[in-house]
Amino acid sequence: MKTIAIIPARGGSKRLPNKNILSLGGVPLIVHSILYAQKNKAIIDEIYVSTDDETIKKIALEYGVQVIDRPEYLSGDLEPTVSALRHVLESLDFEVENVILLQPTNPLREEKLLKDAFEVYQKGNFDSLFTVSRSHHKLGKINDNTFIPFNYEIGQRSQDLDPLYFENGLLYISKAPLILQEIIISETAYPLEVNSNFANVDIDTQDDLDYAEYLWDKFSFKKQHTPNPSQEGS
Template sequence: MNKKKTIAIIPARGGSKRLPGKNIKLLGDLPLLVHSIRYAQQHEFIDAVYVSTDDAAIKNVTLTYGAKVVDRPENLSGDFEPTVSALKHVLEVVGAGVENVILLQVTNPLRPDTLLKQAFLKYKEGEYDSLFTVTRNHQKFGKIANDKFIPFNYEIGQRSQDLEPLYYENGLLYITKASVILQNEIITKEAFPLEVNHPFADVDIDTQEDFDYAEFLLNKTNN
């Protein structure tokens, strides 16, 4: 009987408008995309690493660093196309035999070394259909209505350390069953939220300022 595979998928479109060439822009000594490729390649339980792209330069970088390319069709490469459509397309190209998919986003290039191993173990032991990483929020949020600020998660005067715990999806990694993706989902209602409180969780690159912050953290970590 054939072994059910665990694969990593890294969606990487071309044509970033806010930060042109973002996905192959050098972060440290490596193109941004390659940080996620190498992170996946470090884990023996990942059978293959796929990059879904519509861009020739991204494709060349992917192949140079030993990952596989799935050419993303134009109709799945628009600005408003959901990530799940790219994942589903990769599964359709790869074919049967994939059980688990690990989604690594290019825009979250820095991850704690042991995070994925811990997350995958939790995912397997708990027999979850999906798992994603979250970080606790320590900010005081509110809404503005009729020129008035209405606190959302606290009362005026309340200390930050006494806030009711709220969490945000940090994008560091996602693990899910291939069968879930084929139903057009990544995170199900039963997904396990794995808490990660680490400076890397604050990195999500969309602008030059985001890139500069990632570079600062990378240099600090390396030194």
């Protein structure tokens, strides 16, 4: 059975129009996830882009990956990502064991992240894994114009907070049967902690894209990626 990577990239975006094809480091945003998957062919057997957009489809094909045309009813603003993943699986004529989700809006990933994550996933015999990062913020709610602390007491030092974590979106691995049940993260999913500046990148606004560009330049991602379309199929 195969391990496949799915990169879901619909065309519509309200806050940052056409974000999946905007330039980051000289190539369209979606290309970063494609290149990352291609550099992990020891793990990934097939790479698929799920899209409803002809421009995204053209780019994906130029970079040598396969495209699953996403129907309009699965391309709305409120449609969950897992619906696109399930559609890909249902479109294939072979059995899939593992699905690796690479979101194009989280384009900066450390080179060894997938290798290390997949090793943890396999050794622990987990049905799913996702990446998380620790939050060092003092969080609270506002009720009736009153701030109510959630994870601390007023006056408590930040370094003394009980650790809380957020789902950073860098990487997801799931067993295919879970995806068919429309589940990406199971109740027993392994939370892999990743604490880096890259974990704070989730592109939804121009400011997010500008920050990603800053990190791209600062950490010399040019050394890890090539802007030229792959000549190899996936």
